[in-house]
Amino acid sequence: MTVNRTTAYAATTGIPVPRRPAAVRSRDARPAPVVRDLRERAGRSPHALLFGPQDLVVITGLPGSGKSTLMGRAVRGVGIDSQDARDRWAGRMPRLLPYAVYRPLVRLAHYAAVRRALRAGRGLVVHDCGTQTWVRGWLARAARRRGGTLHLVLLDVTPDTALSGQRARGRGVSRYAFLRHRRATARLVRAVERGELPSGCDSAVLLDRDAADTLRSIAFRATGGAAPAHGR
Template sequence: MNRTTAYATTAGLALPAPHPAPAREACAERPAPVVRDLRGRAGHSPHALLFGPQDLVAVTGLPGSGKSTLMRRTVRGTRIDSQDTRDRWDRRVPRLLPYAVYRPLVRLAHYAGLRRALRSGAGVVVHDCGTQTWVRRWLAHEARRRGGTLHLLLLDVEAEQALEGQRERGRGVSKYAFLRHRAATTRLLRAAERGDLPPGCAAAVLLDRAAADTLRRIGFTG
């Protein structure tokens, strides 16, 4: 795994896409995924992550780990966050109406917005809850279609920190749902540490809370 020690104190880190194999080699051995581990640097990590103009970036981690906060603070370009969609609906519906009633409409609106963003051809940063693997497959397909790369940004945050994050925002998930998210996130992190990324994901960046807090920009070149 590439720990990018050469970039430990740089202001920014450009993330080139892995070179795609020629068509005649499509069934041959594929290049190994690029995994950059920025954890454990006590804040001495890049201030910016830059991706290719056709790339897609999926930000994943536990509920409450800070995905939405990180995206709002750092993304320069198009970001698609289901939390933003829910917040818009929350402002429009009666206060007494339970979220469970209009949740399907929120999800439909979120995925419709994601589809529009992907069809634009521009780089997009997407909130990935971690349990909807079909969304990751969709993103991988769209990245290949546009000639870009799907990158994962994995937030490695302790469960207690994530639960505290839920309490601070006044919104959480059930214990059962949190355990599902925790199991899925742990599997994904351990696989990434081995250099084994989900199908269609060619690169990943691993962040702890300090590395996430140090970031000032997530953007696209070109």
């Protein structure tokens, strides 16, 4: 599968996205956003996503949905995972200290890492918890300034699957926090299914667990180079 500045290409059909009205297109030369739905393909979805050299990619979904696992396995290039910042701070804190106490420090460390990576000007993949919508706005503006675009990769798994993922990694979120994430993620999935992407986002890819497990590469093509082979 190839994702570039003007389109999100998949070997099979995704969700049709309504064209922008002519009046809007006359004021905004940006292409209409594209959504590709790779769910319910029983492992027959693409093995790779390829983005433009200046693009930014946000991976989002429920806590425990597999975002960190996907990033660790598939990202080719720079990836900033908020879980890495949490693990570093957890190693410095007393074992019995609740995460909520030092969570603001973790978030500051994560955003500082994202800011440093943005300065490098290369393609970047960022883990997004899904409830901090201002982060996507920040990244959309950063992508435009550097001549790239923002793309969304959304893991759509059931709450039970996400809770199982939390138990498997030995880390979880509070019931209140999980419900908040669940509502925010459900709203985002429904909006993407309608072709309504977050402001500044040019494309979205919907993954279920099978599609995420099949994905082996999230990469950025070299500046000025031909796009390498993609898909299965």
